[in-house]
Amino acid sequence: MSRSNDAGHFFQTSSALATTERKDAKAKNKHGNPIRLPSKILAVVHGGNEGAVYIAEAAGDVRRVVLETSEMKRIAPPAPAPLTSLTVSAATGTLYAGCWDKHIYNTSVDRRNPSATNIPKLVNGHTDFVKCLLATTLSGHPILLSGSADAQIIVWDLATGKPLHKLKGHTKAVQDLAIDPLSLPEGSAEPAESFVLFTASSDREIRQWHISLASAYEVSESLDKPILAHETSVYRLRFDSDGDLWTASADKTAKHLVRSRDWEADTVLQHPDFVRDVVFAEQAGLVVTACRDEEVRVWDASSGDLVCVYSGHFEEVTGLVLVGGGKRVVSVSIDCTVRQWSLEKGEMARYIEEARKEAEDGSVAGQDGAEEGKSSMLTAEEEAELAELLEED
Structure with a gap:
């Protein structure tokens, strides 16, 4: 008996159909110079120099991706x-x-x-x-x-x-x-x-x-x-140069925990959904977070004010890594793309203005003709298991 992973072959609610249509439209955007890979991306680390990253895929592959040229190479058998x-x-x-x-x-x-x-x-x-x-x-x-x-x-x-x-x-x-x-x-x-x-x-x-x-x-x-700073799962720990902690959690917050105050939070960054990752760009005084709501957010580390929301991914953002001496951040997602975002004030201001104009025009961000995301290489059962793994253990 044949099987299908095509969502169009199954009963869907009006809400699910609307979400699918929104993501299909958003998948066309070019924000963050997307580099598309064959399957969902679950992890990212530095690739041996500032111009590359290693990524881990749901299809079992590890690839080295050169950010400037979009060149990618599988570095091990799947x-x-x-x-x-x-x-x-x-x-x-x-x-x-x-x-x-x-x-x-x-x-x-x-x-x-x-x-x-x-x-x-x-x-x-x-x-x-x-x-x-x-x-x-x-x-x-x-x-x-x-x-x-x-x-x-x-x-x-x-x-x-x-x-x-x-x-x-x-x-x-x-x-x-x-x-x-x-x-x-x-x-x-x-x-x-x-x-x-x-x-x-x-x-x-x-x-x-x-x-x-x-x-x-x-x-x-x-x-x-033990330190109990969050209400539920803690996904990420990042130390700063003072030995204090930045944390990301499924309770929809990222927090700055101060060692000298017995790990009390002096900054709480509220999100609309699970926070998957957090990185601290110390020289710029900025904190970047990855959220399940598809967005990459940039915050002022001192005040906790939101500086910029980078919208480009059309599925959950699963990882972040700083590159370029902390002037850029790379994000990866289960939408199968690697994207890059500037942490320089002028570049963020230009992006905010472009996003404002797009919103006024009523257009989908960056909707000017990139190929849509590729379908998953997982079976329906594996898709369900992956969703469960990303939700909770």
């Missing part, structure tokens, strides 16, 4: 399931990708590094979706940290491919990992022998862990009293 997270180990010249199938895949991205030619596989790890990854070093030794929907955090020895430590404390999926910069040696050329890891989860808790090669454990302060 995984058998959607890839949810990426990180690059500078120590080994290796890119790691977390997957729905519970595995972590790796591929060399630095052929000049001899150690990148013989990369051990990471085995005997998680029992559910891998949600987040972070590569770093301890005592000069390359390690990888991974978080999963199984609520575990694993510290991996990248030289052997074996787990060093398995940490349990969260009760739901681990969504993000961030190293406390104030736990690292300040102004020292010596490698860190330990650090404090902050973790975010769907259980809304932010927890802290002491990590070294010899041991790993939850710090007593976190064990007794």
